[in-house]
Amino acid sequence: MGNRLLAVISIAIGLATGLPAYAAPYSGPLFDAHLHYNEEAWNGQTGPHPISDVLARMQRNGVRAVLANSRPNDGTRALAEAGAAQAGVTVVPFVRLYRNRADYDNWFRDDTIYQMVQAELARGTPAGPYRGLGEFHLYDSANANGPVARQLMALADSRGLAVLAHVDDVAIDLLMANTPSKGQQTRLIWAHTGIGGTPVARVDALMARYPLLMGELSYRPGLTCEGGLLCPEWRALLIKYPNRFVIGSDTWVNQRWQYYDELMQGYRTWLGGLPPEVARAIGWDNAAGWFGLK
Numbered sequence: 001m002g003n004r005l006l007a008v009i010s011i012a013i014g015l016a017t018g019l020p021a022y023a024a025p026y027s028g029p030l031f032d033a034h035l036h037y038n039e040e041a042w043n044g045q046t047g048p049h050p051i052s053d054v055l056a057r058m059q060r061n062g063v064r065a066v067l068a069n070s071r072p073n074d075g076t077r078a079l080a081e082a083g084a085a086q087a088g089v090t091v092v093p094f095v096r097l098y099r100n101r102a103d104y105d106n107w108f109r110d111d112t113i114y115q116m117v118q119a120e121l122a123r124g125t126p127a128g129p130y131r132g133l134g135e136f137h138l139y140d141s142a143n144a145n146g147p148v149a150r151q152l153m154a155l156a157d158s159r160g161l162a163v164l165a166h167v168d169d170v171a172i173d174l175l176m177a178n179t180p181s182k183g184q185q186t187r188l189i190w191a192h193t194g195i196g197g198t199p200v201a202r203v204d205a206l207m208a209r210y211p212l213l214m215g216e217l218s219y220r221p222g223l224t225c226e227g228g229l230l231c232p233e234w235r236a237l238l239i240k241y242p243n244r245f246v247i248g249s250d251t252w253v254n255q256r257w258q259y260y261d262e263l264m265q266g267y268r269t270w271l272g273g274l275p276p277e278v279a280r281a282i283g284w285d286n287a288a289g290w291f292g293l294k
């Protein structure tokens with residue numbers, strides 16, 4: 001179906017139902033604020049998604065910057081070098097806490113993880129110093145109080161590092177409580193903004209409580225409704241906090257790389273239904289501003 005025909009039909013449906021008429025997809029730059037370049041994607045550059053492949057996917061989707069992390073961290077370093085040098089994609093590197101799959105369930109109490117993070121921070125990347133820690137997961141929010149979780153949150157706060165955390169709403173409060181500023185100066189990007197379906201009112205309350213909490217919106221249940229546009233309560237929340245949300249691909253398995261185009265097109269669709277300045281903020285400005293990009 002041609003775009004013009006689609007537009008005419010959409011407007012007709014809008015007139016008939018009182019729903020907003022067809023809005024053009026957001027066409028500005030995108031900042032992918034939740035990207036993994038894990039070993040199975042590149043596998044010594046003989047995997048299904050070598051650097052040339054993933055950079056091409058970013059370029060053709062208007063993704064001009066990525067928050068990158070990987071298991072192990074070699075993927076991020078390789079991407080940082082290639083992205084900065086060749087493709088016009090700015091790589092904002094984060095230290096992943098996992099050397100392997102076993103670390104997912106143990107990092108919060110494993111002192112060797114803390115030592116690995118210190119070594120990575122000292123080493124840095126070809127794109128410059130690491131800017132944050134994560135993504136990390138807490139499947140049981142009580143583990144936010146594990147000794148290494150506490151140490152890493154304090155480290156992030158004291159060094160001005162951001163944190164990318166896949167956790168529930170209870171863990172957000174616990175992690176923030178473990179920082180010297182009690183979360184008032186903690187840059188925490190909440191991966192998925194409550195993947196278990198945290199109610200919007202609770203997300204709203206956390207945004208109000210922690211001024212540097214940022215919500216990343218991949219896999220967020222209940223975000224989009226008909227036509228791939230935002231559901232009303234989410235649209236209202238994003239407009240209430242236009243500077244507090246970002247988008248991301250979460251390429252945690254190779255299948256996500258295969259559907260990278262569709263993921264980014266999906267974001268462009270619902271961003272297009274927002275006021276242009278809000279779409280631009282969520283698509284690019286919020287993450288770019290945090291990390292000092294132009």
Ligand SMILES: [Zn+2]
Nearest residue numbers: 034135250252
């Ligand atoms: Zn992830």
